[in-house]
Amino acid sequence: MRRLLLAGLAAFTALPALAAAPAAPLDLETIMANPDWIGQAVESPYWSADGQSIYYQLKRDGSPVRDLYRVDPATGRSEKLDPAAVAGADGPSVYDRTHRYAAFVRHGDVFLRTLADGRTVQVTQTVEDESAPQFSADSRALQYRAGDDWYSYDLSRGVSAPVAVLKFADDPDQKKTDALEDEQLELFSTLRQLKADKDAEKANARALATADPGRAPQPFWLGDKIVAVDTELSPDGRWLLVVTRPKSYEPGRLPKLTHYVTDSGYAEDEDTRVYVGHNAPAAQSLLLLDLREHRHYTLSTDSLPGIKDDPLAAIRTQTVAALKKAGKDDEAEALKAPDVRPVRIVSSAEDGGGGGIAWSADGSNLAIQLRAIDNKDRWIASVDFTRHALVSQQRLHDEAWINWNFNDFGWLRDNRTLWYLSEETGWSQLYVKPLDGKAKALTSGKFEVSHPQLSGDGQWFYLRTNRVAPYSYDVYRVPSAGGELARVTQYQGMDGFALSPDGSRLAVLHSAPYMFDQLAVQPAAGGTPRELTNTMKSAFTAHDWIAPKIVQVPSSHGVGTIYAKFYGPADENAASRPAVIFVHGAGYTQNVTLSSPYYFREQMFHNMLVQKGYVVLDMDYRASEGYGRAWRDAIYRQMGHPELEDLLDGKAWLVKHHHVDPKRVGIYGGSYGGFMTEMALLRAPGEFAAGAALRPVSDWRLYNHEYTANILNTPELDPHAYAISSPINFADQLADPLLIEHGLIDDNVLAADSIRLYQRFIELHKKNFWMSLYPMERHGFVHADSWYDEYRRIDELFDTYVKQQH
Known part of the structure; x- marks a missing residue:
């Protein structure tokens, strides 16, 4: 809009x-x-794995179906893919650090491409959707997820295996005995022997599993009071971060709406969403799983700066006083501020900006973006793996509310310097910060920066900004080490872009007041674009x-x-x-x-x-x-x-x-x-x-x-x-x-x-x-x-x- x-x-x-x-x-x-009758907008462009083609979608006339097209950016020749060709098409790709392999998801399954010869291997063929492929830090494995479960595909052996088995229940081996059970073991030697045999078998199984990477991992028993919200695997395969919420959380009463014109001829009700104030969103917590040592740790948020403040104190005091004056002491008590404000992890699914968990490419560092549920604070914190603790790297406070946008963040190629967007000056700008150093602004001014993309070689950030005028958007780039913010495109109506795998070209979506999104390609450093589509109708x-x-x-x-x-x-x-x-x-x-x-x-x-x-x-x-x-x-x-x-x-x-x-x-x-x-x-x-x-x-x-x-x-x-x-x-x-x-x-x-x-x-x-x-x-x-x-x-x-x- x-x-x-x-x-x-x-x-x-x-x-x-x-x-x-x-x-x-x-x-x-x-x-x-x-x-x-107007025409169709070009949608969802992305580069092929080898960077030789660009794929995009167009809505089919008279139907909501989207057809997949492939265009040669060198010649401008475009073709609509039939079902057989779609079955062989690439998806948006990720690459290993040596750029020898690419991986992508097609129809919910994971595929592996060897770039030198184009050989493609289908890694999964399941009824559930796999997603989020990433290569291990040593390029020996391809990691991917199915739901909240992560798997690792060994490139040399061609075998997939779960990296962790999460059990949201109490460990049966840690069950506490009562007095009667203890007495039974004291009285009967046969029961003691059976227990000892069982314990020996379990210990042997754990030892064999630890020594043999070909075996499925032993489960993590995480208790029956929580459920998983998200999981993210480190590229080195050592750690798994698990975001949880209380299992007992109830969102509140759901209002209904009624469908009066239905296939059945009967009015049918539909649940919708909870009204504001009828149960706050579920607080989230963090568990860090050490997959090598088979241990897990809670990452406490208590040390985040300002987490124990009450930014709503003045409003709270006024409302509580009014309730008490009206004799509504129970309602006043319910408004008591928490000792530590509950948080949620910013996620791409819920937030629209960047995702809330970022591993460095080598897996040595982890950054997490958290928000107070009152949405007055956003923190970016790194993880100290020795102390199993969060370390605040940046706090953004807003007396009103933290923006839905401008929450992108990640790591530079050195694996120890964060980059992030922040509105701390009043305008969204791009910053870099070493873990043990001070933040440096890469952009500044009274304009907004969004959608930063770091080039594959780590030298440049490409981003969308309205630097020229509030209403005029184009792609700009700035060196990741600092330097001039330079304009790359000249459209004034630039709506999206994708950097080619080799970093030399940009696929650009652009539009005008009476022209839907069209696709062009141009040099990444700036230059004359080649228009690739014209889907408007006469x-x-x-x-x-x-x-x-x-x-x-x-x-x-x-x-x-x-x-x-x-x-x-x-x-x-x-x-x-x-x-x-x-x-x-x-x-x-x-x-x-x-x-x-x-x-x-x-x-x-x-x-x-x-x-x-x-x-x-x-x-x-x-x-x-x-x-x-x-x-x-x-x-x-x-x-x-x-x-x-x-x-x-x-x-x-x-x-x-x-x-x-x-x-x-x-x-x-x-x-x-x-x-x-x-x-x-x-x-x-x-x-x-x-x-x-x-x-x-x-x-x-x-x-x-x-x-x-x-x-x-x-x-x-x-x-x-x-x-x-x-x-x-x-x-x-x-x-x-x-x-x-x-x-x-x-x-x-x-x-x-x-x-x-x-x-x-x-x-x-x-x-x-x-x-x-x-x-x-x-x-x-x-x-x-x-x-x-x-x-x-x-x-x-x-x-x-x-x-x-x-």
């Missing part, structure tokens, strides 16, 4: 040629139809689309510039015109960029609105991505307040600069944009002529924990934040027409959210509010009929209450 556009920029030369003659007028049937590219202008709206609240996209006609001489403000979703996303927008349908709708006489403004209000930590944190404990200030500044800018009638401004958006539409109408009645709120959050107490607790803490601890941030608490102020639209099987923002607000309006005897429910849609609509109906109603709302002067 991020992107945008600047008038007159050279970036538009990357677009397919647009027809000069005006096309037929736009209509909702066309722009809300199945988007196959029915779309032939239209004379409006190039939205990136504009800078001044803030009247002292926060500087609010970047926005403006859609308007070439003729700016109208005396008075209506306007629509579009509000992007997700809160933390960026829609003002030079890339293809997530909201491509809405962009076409904005073209249609301009055709009908409106102008449109699409703003990256506070909380949006791309503008640093302070911009994101501005909404802490007050969602809907700074953002509304920015939207009202946008309205004032339209009135001042584009002849907009202040009485004829509409507003709409989906998800967070729907929430903001409701906040705009309910907290600023009379400012907007009408609003359409799509799949909106109306009461943050009904949303999930992962997102909401970061920004508003929990309802029990911080009820004031929820009270001032939830539209349902301002329902009595509804004065302007409001259309609510929601998918009935939305498992993200539940339809109950909108239905509760609708009932509130009924009881308050409000007028001019409507709700449209879509029985077969989740949060992101997928059916063209629903898209059409949704936007037909929005169009009619604006034509009735915004376009016409009342």
Whole structure:
């Protein structure tokens, strides 16, 4: 959900040629139809194991199926692979330190490739999915995982074996005897002899297993009070890190949603997710298993700096005092701060950035990224294998919340220097830190750095950044030893990249306002790119689309510039015109960029609105991505307040600069944009002529924990934040027409959210509010009929209450 556009920029030369003659007028049937008529975005590119080809996916017209393609970057020749060819295709590869071997996963199985002759061996053929292949530090074995179990494939012997057997139960050999058992052994010599024989057999089996690598390993008995969350094997095969949580953890009651249109003809219920505050996420713990000595150790977090602080102390004191004053002593006691804050391990599955466990390539060092469950602190800690203890290397503290993004980290090729991203200056930048030394910034400035990739030779970091302007993204590179941050690509709308195995070339995904992601290849040091794909269709590219202008709206609240996209006609001489403000979703996303927008349908709708006489403004209000930590944190404990200030500044800018009638401004958006539409109408009645709120959050107490607790803490601890941030608490102020639209099987923002607000309006005897429910849609609509109906109603709302002067 991020992107945008600047008038007159050279970036538009990357677009397919647009027809000069005006096309037929736009209509909702066309722009809300199945988007196959537009073209397909290139997806998931990666290099072949030998670096001679690039694979990518394209969605098949008329189907959700993705076809696999292979393109020769030297000639640009591309081919769609048939099922037989797919069966022989590479997957994204990893390499051993000598670059003699490559390994990849295909259809859930692990394959080994000898690069010199291309010989390929299928290592696994199982019904479960294997993943995460990595070569051992000495290049003699290929390690991989199945679930939380790790295996090692000996390259010389061609044999796979488990590296550890984890038993989440008590060791039966360590069972404590009671008084009666002890007495039995004292009384009966035969029982004593049987026990001695059994003990001797077990001791012999352990000795044989230790001396014979061909035997399966002895199990680790880890107790019956925990379960595994994640496991990570050291490349040298010596250690296994196990992340656990309590087995007794209960997430809490799951709200349900109902499917009314079903294959069976009967209404069917579906469990969704827990409301915020109804049981915090499970605390996690760390076990370090020594596979050679067959011992395991707990890695305590008690020594992490700040782990015993209470960053919510002031809020806690205020809330506890209010509860005690109201005679709710039990609730007050439940809010007592823990002596040591519980943590979770940042994981790629849960967090979206980098993964939480990083072994050095030789297995000699381990770094772990941990977060406090209150999400005010993030630590990167190394492991002292002698003391079996965590050693803090970096602490990132945020009075609001640690970002979901910018958590990538790892090791330089020397195996003893960490690299990581951090927002400690207020902007995500790249750092390196020796384990026993001070951190050094490799990048600095008021721009954001993300997705760092270290070259195979360890000399360069390649990364994505908006250094030129907040809305312009390209690949840059910087020496890992420090030096100049140099621009590599010139697209301004760069969306992803992959470094070739030899480090000489980049496969680049790039887009433009009216062009979905396309694939190119260019020298890694910079140079002229070769375009490899053109998947847009002439029915779309032939239209004379409006190039939205990136504009800078001044803030009247002292926060500087609010970047926005403006859609308007070439003729700016109208005396008075209506306007629509579009509000992007997700809160933390960026829609003002030079890339293809997530909201491509809405962009076409904005073209249609301009055709009908409106102008449109699409703003990256506070909380949006791309503008640093302070911009994101501005909404802490007050969602809907700074953002509304920015939207009202946008309205004032339209009135001042584009002849907009202040009485004829509409507003709409989906998800967070729907929430903001409701906040705009309910907290600023009379400012907007009408609003359409799509799949909106109306009461943050009904949303999930992962997102909401970061920004508003929990309802029990911080009820004031929820009270001032939830539209349902301002329902009595509804004065302007409001259309609510929601998918009935939305498992993200539940339809109950909108239905509760609708009932509130009924009881308050409000007028001019409507709700449209879509029985077969989740949060992101997928059916063209629903898209059409949704936007037909929005169009009619604006034509009735915004376009016409009342």
